[in-house]
Amino acid sequence: MSLFNHSRRQVPLLNTSALPDLVFTVLFFFITVTHMRKVTLKVKYQVPAGTELTKLTKKSAVTYLYIGKPTAQMQPVAGHNTRIQINDKYADMPAVVDYVSQERKHMQPEDAQNMTVSIKADRATSMGIIADVKQALRQAGALKINYSAISKNKK
Secondary structure, three states, rough: OOOOOOOOOOOOOOOOOOOHHHHHHHHHHHHHHHOOOOOOOEEEOOOOEOOOOOOOOOHHOOOOOOOEEEEOOOOHOOOOOOOOEEEEEEOHHHHHHHHHHHHHHHHOOOHHOEEEEEEEEEEOOOHHHHHHHHHHHHOOOOOOEEEOOEEHHHO
């Protein structure tokens, strides 16, 4: 008989009781930090530069229109001409009128009164198309129009 009893000690198991808390904390962090893109762009646009710029204050009453040439993936389907995109669809002028009218109906009365249409157009877009869009917006009763641009200082 030996004086010392040498028994094999096993490594204790890893305590995973805090693992669900850690996973949910990381998940909550990514949910709060990440923002989801609402619209998949099908037109490419290079934002024009401007000098006298102001930021939109209330973004809940803003509707966005994207104007530009179709992206490389969409050119086989949409062609090479300048297109108007509303949400995830290409639109023509009557569709712009219908969409803006429907958006106005779904808004609260105070938001509908302050509804602003933000035009995000490519800097190479002809003014004829912009003028046509403005006429369509006038028919829909959307008289507040914002043109998206970047500051010339940030070029």
